[in-house]
Amino acid sequence: MSEKQPERNGRRPADGERPQRSANGERPRRTADGERPRRTADGERTRRAADGERPRRPRTDDAHRTRRAAEVAERPVRRARPEGSRAVERSAAQSQRSDDAKKKTIIRSAAAVAVIVLFLIVGKIFFWNQDSTKNTQGNEVSVAEVGVTTTTEITTTTAETTTVTTTEATAEVHFETYPLTAGDADASTQTQAVTDADAAQTEAVTTEAAATGFPVNAPEGYFNDALFIGDSRTVGQACFGPIEGATYFATVGLATYKIDEAVSEVPGTDGMSFADALAMKQFTKVYIMLGINELGNDLNMTMNNFKNLIARIQQAQPNAVIIIEANLHVSAIRHNSDALVNNTVINSFNAGLAQFADNNKIYYIDVNPVFDDANGCLTAEYTSDGTHPYANQYANWADFIRKNAVVK
Amino acid sequence: MVFSSFAFLLWFLPFCLIAYMLMQKPQKNLVLLIFSIVFYAYGAVETPLYLWLILGSVVINWGCGMMIGRRDGREKLWLTLGLIWDLGNLFVFKYTDFFIQNLNAIGFRLPLTNLVLPLGISFFTFQIASYLIDVYRGQVDVEYDLIDLGTYILMFPQLIAGPIVRFSDVQKELHERRVRPEEFHEGVQLFIIGLGRKVLLANMLGLLWTDLQSVGYDAISGKAAWMGIIAYSMQLYFDFSGYSQMAIGMGLMFGFHFPKNFDHPYISTTMTEFWRRWHITLGTWFKEYVYFPLGGNRKGKRRMYLNMFIVWTLTGFWHGADWNFLLWGMLLFCLLSIEKAGLGKALEKRKWLGHLYMLFWIPMSWLLFAITDMKQLGMYFSKLWGFGGPALMAKDYVKYWGTYGKWLIIGLIFCTAFPEKLFKAMKERQKYPASRYFWIVETAGIAAYVIIAQKWWFALLLVVPYLREMLCRRVPKQNIKRFLQFFWVPELAVVLFASMYCIYMGMNNPFLYFRF
Numbered sequence: 056m057s058e059k060q061p062e063r064n065g066r067r068p069a070d071g072e073r074p075q076r077s078a079n080g081e082r083p084r085r086t087a088d089g090e091r092p093r094r095t096a097d098g099e100r101t102r103r104a105a106d107g108e109r110p111r112r113p114r115t116d117d118a119h120r121t122r123r124a125a126e127v128a129e130r131p132v133r134r135a136r137p138e139g140s141r142a143v144e145r146s147a148a149q150s151q152r153s154d155d156a157k158k159k160t161i162i163r164s165a166a167a168v169a170v171i172v173l174f175l176i177v178g179k180i181f182f183w184n185q186d187s188t189k190n191t192q193g194n195e196v197s198v199a200e201v202g203v204t205t206t207t208e209i210t211t212t213t214a215e216t217t218t219v220t221t222t223e224a225t226a227e228v229h230f231e232t233y234p235l236t237a238g239d240a241d242a243s244t245q246t247q248a249v250t251d252a253d254a255a256q257t258e259a260v261t262t263e264a265a266a267t268g269f270p271v272n273a274p275e276g277y278f279n280d281a282l283f284i285g286d287s288r289t290v291g292q293a294c295f296g297p298i299e300g301a302t303y304f305a306t307v308g309l310a311t312y313k314i315d316e317a318v319s320e321v322p323g324t325d326g327m328s329f330a331d332a333l334a335m336k337q338f339t340k341v342y343i344m345l346g347i348n349e350l351g352n353d354l355n356m357t358m359n360n361f362k363n364l365i366a367r368i369q370q371a372q373p374n375a376v377i378i379i380e381a382n383l384h385v386s387a388i389r390h391n392s393d394a395l396v397n398n399t400v401i402n403s404f405n406a407g408l409a410q411f412a413d414n415n416k417i418y419y420i421d422v423n424p425v426f427d428d429a430n431g432c433l434t435a436e437y438t439s440d441g442t443h444p445y446a447n448q449y450a451n452w453a454d455f456i457r458k459n460a461v462v463k
Numbered sequence: 464m465v466f467s468s469f470a471f472l473l474w475f476l477p478f479c480l481i482a483y484m485l486m487q488k489p490q491k492n493l494v495l496l497i498f499s500i501v502f503y504a505y506g507a508v509e510t511p512l513y514l515w516l517i518l519g520s521v522v523i524n525w526g527c528g529m530m531i532g533r534r535d536g537r538e539k540l541w542l543t544l545g546l547i548w549d550l551g552n553l554f555v556f557k558y559t560d561f562f563i564q565n566l567n568a569i570g571f572r573l574p575l576t577n578l579v580l581p582l583g584i585s586f587f588t589f590q591i592a593s594y595l596i597d598v599y600r601g602q603v604d605v606e607y608d609l610i611d612l613g614t615y616i617l618m619f620p621q622l623i624a625g626p627i628v629r630f631s632d633v634q635k636e637l638h639e640r641r642v643r644p645e646e647f648h649e650g651v652q653l654f655i656i657g658l659g660r661k662v663l664l665a666n667m668l669g670l671l672w673t674d675l676q677s678v679g680y681d682a683i684s685g686k687a688a689w690m691g692i693i694a695y696s697m698q699l700y701f702d703f704s705g706y707s708q709m710a711i712g713m714g715l716m717f718g719f720h721f722p723k724n725f726d727h728p729y730i731s732t733t734m735t736e737f738w739r740r741w742h743i744t745l746g747t748w749f750k751e752y753v754y755f756p757l758g759g760n761r762k763g764k765r766r767m768y769l770n771m772f773i774v775w776t777l778t779g780f781w782h783g784a785d786w787n788f789l790l791w792g793m794l795l796f797c798l799l800s801i802e803k804a805g806l807g808k809a810l811e812k813r814k815w816l817g818h819l820y821m822l823f824w825i826p827m828s829w830l831l832f833a834i835t836d837m838k839q840l841g842m843y844f845s846k847l848w849g850f851g852g853p854a855l856m857a858k859d860y861v862k863y864w865g866t867y868g869k870w871l872i873i874g875l876i877f878c879t880a881f882p883e884k885l886f887k888a889m890k891e892r893q894k895y896p897a898s899r900y901f902w903i904v905e906t907a908g909i910a911a912y913v914i915i916a917q918k919w920w921f922a923l924l925l926v927v928p929y930l931r932e933m934l935c936r937r938v939p940k941q942n943i944k945r946f947l948q949f950f951w952v953p954e955l956a957v958v959l960f961a962s963m964y965c966i967y968m969g970m971n972n973p974f975l976y977f978r979f
Contacts, residue, residue, distance in 0.1 A: 160487055167485035171497060174478035182470040183505065294856045295682060322862055439676045446682030446855045 269418055270459035276300065277460055278340075282332065282375075285309065285344040287443060288383055293321040296449025298456060304332040310349040311360035333371040340461065341368050344380035346404050347442075351395055358407055365411060376461050379412065381405040381421035387432040389441035396442070398432055420459045425451050464505045466709045467662050467966055475502065476713075479619075483717060492614040492637065495717065502619040506582045513581040516552070521613050523548055524591050525606070528598050532605030542599045546592060553588040556580055561784035583623035585781060589748055591616055594630045596752055603630045611637050618719075624703070625710035626724040627744040629751075633719055640718035650715030652955060657708030659958035660877070662965045665701035668694040668874055671867045672833075680842045684854035687863050688846040692826040694867065695833050697874040700729060703742070722747075729878040732817025733807045734798040734824060745781075749774050771803075772796050782832070787840065791831040798824060902928035924957070 279300035283289055289305035297303070303321040319327040327335075343364070349357050365377055382401050384390075390397040405421065412419035426444060428434040437444045444452075464471050479498045486494045500514070507513045527545035531538045556578050563573045594616070597603040606612040615637055621628050671694040675683055683691070707724035714721040728740035738746050754774050760767040772793075779792015802810070810817035830847075834840040845851035856862075864871075876882065888895040905928040913921045 163485050164487055164490065167482045167490070167494065170478060170482040170485060171494070174474070174482065174498075175501070177478070178470075178474060178501070178505075182474050183508070291678075294859070294862070295678070296855075322856075439679065440673065443677045445677070445679035447679055449855075 267462045269414065269461040270420065271462050273457045273460035274462065277462070280336065280338045281340045281342065282335075282338045282372075283342045283344075284314075284329075284332070285342070285380075286348055288347075289344055290320055291443060291446065292449045292452055293323075295446035296451075296453040298453050302332070302335065302338070304329060308348050309345060311345055311357060311364055312349060312352070314345075314364065333368065338372050338375045340378060341372060341375045342378045342380055342456070343368075344382065346382045346408065347396065347401070350400055350404060354404070354407065357404075361408065361411065365417065369416070376416055376418065376463070378418045378420060378461060379408050381408065381419070381423060383442075383444070384423050384427060384431065384433045386435050386438055386441035387428070387430060388435070390432050402431075418461055420456075422452055422455050425455050464502055466706065467658055467962065469963075469966060470505070472658075472963065472966075475505075480716065491717075492611055495618060496610055496614045499614070499617040499619040499622060503582065503617065503622065506623065510579055510581070516581060517587065517617070518613075520549065520552065520587075520591060521616050522609065524595060524616075525609050525612050527595060528605050528612070529607060531595070531598050532607075538599055542595055545595045549588050549592050549595070553584055556584055558780075558784045586624060586627060587616055587622060589627050589745075590621075590629075593627070593748060593752060597630055603634055606630070606634075606637075618714075620710040620713040620717075620719075621721060624706050626707055626721050627748050628721055629744075629748075632722055636719050642716070642718040646715050646718070650712045652712070653715065654709050654712030655955045655959050655962075657705040657710075657712060658962045660701045660705030660708065662705075662962040663958070664870070664874055664877060665698045665705060666965065667870045668698040668701070668867070671863060671870075672698060674863070678855075680839055680846060681852065682855035683846060684859050685846055685849050685851070686860035687854065688843060688851075689826075690860060690863055690867070690871065692830050692833070692843075692847065694871060694874075696729075696826050696829045697871075697878065699829060699832075700725075700878065701874065727878070727880045729821075729825065730818075730880060731821055732814055733802050733810045733821070734795065734828075735802050735807050736811075737821065737825070738795070738799070745778070749778055753777060768800055771800060775799065783835070785835045786837070787831055787835050791828060794828060794831060798828075899932070902932040927954075 278298045281298070281301045283292070283298075283301055283303045283305065285292075285303075285305045286309040287305075287307040289303060289309075290307055292298075293303035293305060303324060304319045304327060306317045306320045309317050314329050317329060319325060319332070324332070345361075345364075346357070349360075368375065368377060382405055384398045384401060385393070385396055390399075409419045411417050423431075426433050426437055426448065433441065433444070437448050439445065464475060466472075475498070479494075482498070483491060483494050500518070503517060504511070504514050524545055527541045527548075530541040531545075557580055559576050560578065563575055566573055594603070594606075594612075598605050606615070615628075615630060615633060616622075618628075672691055675687065675691040680688070704725040711721045711723070722744055724743050726740040726743065728737050731737040731740055754770055757770040757773065758766055759770065775796035776789060776792045779788045779790070779795065782788050782791070810820055830843060831840070834843060842851060885901075888898050889901060906925055909921065909924050909928075913919060913925075
């Protein structure tokens with residue numbers, strides 16, 4: 056007789072879906088894909104909201120909630136998304152979607168998957184590897200072991216005594232090989248050399264008031280015609296440990312390739328350009344400390360820029376002696392985490408700079424021993440960001456410069 | 464991945480939006496999940512184990528949720544197990560070293576673990592815990608679908624630093640949502656505004672703070688110290704609120720309505736009001752899951768103060784594993800209790816007094832938050848109040864004002880509700896007839912900037928307000944609403960390109976809240 060045929064209209068209930076029957080045996084409307092099956096307390100399915108109509112709120116009284124909780128607990132794991140083939144069968148049987156819509160669905164999904172794959176490929180090529188700036192060396196390396204020292208022949212001549220201190224010669228620097236390999240001469244000889252020089256020079260100073268040579272203590276008024284050119288560290292020096300009488304041309308981020316557009320940030324020379332600085336007056340000493348902001352550039356190009364810069368200064372200031380300052384080290388933390396700005400690179404860069412020194416018109420001094428820790432990195436207590444020393448450290452720097460003057 | 468980076472803006476977000484819009488409704492959550500996993504993996508590229516940790520957390524909590532849903536009498540057991548896993552993870556990764564350091568100070572000799580903090584662990588732990596507790600309480604239905612649950616927890620807009628979204632907020636939308644064009648539009652606008660706040664305002668103000676940090680607190684003057692701490696307060700606000708706005712905007716783009724996280728906190732008159740406007744979702748979380756279970760204010764006054772003490776100390780501790788954060792939390796507790804005892808009412812009556820009171824306490828409380836080292840903290844404090852010694856550079860505040868003064872002023876303006884009210888008024892021209900003349904103000908502003916800063920190319924922008932005003936007047940009334948949706952495209956495009964330029968130039972501070 057009227058046997059309930061579950062396959063009326065050719066529609067089968069989905070897996071996990073409760074058989075739907077109302078009291079009079081009529082099949083209520085099926086909910087759309089992905090939509091939660093709605094139930095009232097007595098098991099009847101509520102009418103599915105029409106397109107555009109606001110979905111009906113479920114009842115929120117306590118009894119209903121606990122009953123729902125019980126029902127939810129009883130229900131097997133609901134699959135929100137029916138399997139693809141079932142969906143296809145159902146839609147064909149229900150004829151709610153035409154074949155065109157079905158094709159559109161497949162194309163859209165395939166396109167989305169293609170987009171995701173493209174996304175991953177593009178990411179792998181362009182973006183994924185750039186995030187990590189870890190040093191290629193995994194372990195902490197003591198910078199003192201790696202690097203090349205400089206050749207300095209220091210002649211201290213005083214009126215009464217002549218002491219010649221020569222330091223150890225070191226390996227040559229080839230601009231083409233970059234970075235330099237470890238195993239060249241010991242950096243310790245460099246520190247040794249400086250302390251030797253210091254000792255020799257303090258000796259010399261005690262015997263004679265106004266010494267000449269290099270490095271010696273700066274006499275009175277020595278810095279009145281000195282020009283300091285540099286980047287943010289020099290700005291710091293100008294602000295917090297200025298040397299009396301000196302002129303500063305410095306701006307944060309200064310580098311040789313953009314020195315012509317640069318405008319000084321130092322209070323007192325605000326707004327001055329490089330050309331202005333050179334034309335200001337006749338200097339007898341010009342200190343340069345640049346390089347940290349262009350470590351990423353080709354080394355040969357940078358050294359060339361330096362050469363041109365020195366030539367320019369010598370042309371504008373024929374009486375001036377040029378003193379190149381070595382770039383300051385970075386702290387151990389930065390050294391270990393930065394693939395570019397770390398002390399290995401800085402040391403080899405400084406070694407390249409030292410090659411310019413001829414101890415006649417061009418000299419080279421290195422303030423790093425004042426600030427370095429045992430591993431050749433900037434002492435952690437002297438800096439907060441690993442790159443710039445605290446303001447109260449610039450006084451030590453100024454002292455170092457005063458003690459390493461060139462007097463002719 | 465930081466939202467304000469090219470990797471996100473040019474690669475991640477466009478692909479995600481396209482894939483999301485292409486995919487059919489049932490799979491949309493899956494798309495979001497895939498992209499969120501990639502997002503997290505990108506941030507955790509150096510610690511790939513942490514990706515498995517978070518995925519494992521999702522699975523474990525999914526299981527515990529289902530077990531609780533069975534209601535077979537063992538709910539409490541499963542809840543406890545789940546919470547032990549979640550909060551235990553948070554404790555192990557974030558707080559072990561703190562305790563070890565303190566034990567070492569007493570005399571033990573324990574080795575530090577030096578564990579790297581998993582990205583966003585504080586946020587997603589709270590989110591997951593809220594889901595479990597809500598299921599236990601019966602306030603939400605158990606989520607049987609792992610993909611949906613995963614989408615909820617790992618959704619990249621709010622995963623790392625976003626609003627702490629409770630399951631009840633997005634439960635409905637998780638299963639069925641529709642993105643209306645107006646909402647998508649609003650999402651884009653909100654995203655760009657948030658991006659601008661983060662990159663243009665927060666990063667600039669942050670430069671002042673990092674400047675002072677690298678100089679060293681012993682070398683600055685008192686005035687510079689005040690400028691610094693105010694800049695830090697504003698940086699923190701714009702950074703975090705900008706990030707939250709970006710998260711909410713992106714949520715809108717996908718059809719989710721995340722709760723608001725900031726509501727102009729700096730115009731509050733009492734600290735109590737401040738914490739109802741700052742990091743709203745965190746305050747709500749602590750209120751719902753710590754304060755109320757402890758009894759709230761229903762067990763007598765003494766118990767109420769004790770509850771408040773616990774809540775605020777934990778809030779402080781959540782922000783960081785260090786003594787200054789604990790002290791910060793306790794300071795907040797002191798202020799809030801005093802206000803509850805009567806000061807709050809008095810301040811609310813006299814608004815001007817309230818503003819002065821907050822003008823003092825906002826920077827002071829952030830000072831305790833900002834500096835972890837006690838000695839440095841003391842040094843900065845003494846500089847602020849004039850007994851820290853002279854500055855190494857005379858009149859350094861002149862130099863700082865020259866560089867950062869305009870940013871401080873712009874920041875102050877954006878701390879108020881004024882810019883948003885203006886924006887809203889412009890959008891609803893019919894309601895505010897005076898807004899028809901705003902184009903004059905805008906033209907004058909652009910002209911002034913071009914002349915003062917001597918950036919002549921910006922004069923091209925003068926065309927924009929005039930053009931738009933003319934268009935507005937010619938568009939027929941029935942289309943005006945739709946037209947107004949695109950009303951702010953030029954300004955927002957400027958903000959967008961300015962932000963991208965700043966990102967390109969590398970002026971991009973890491974987000975302060977990333978240590979959470």
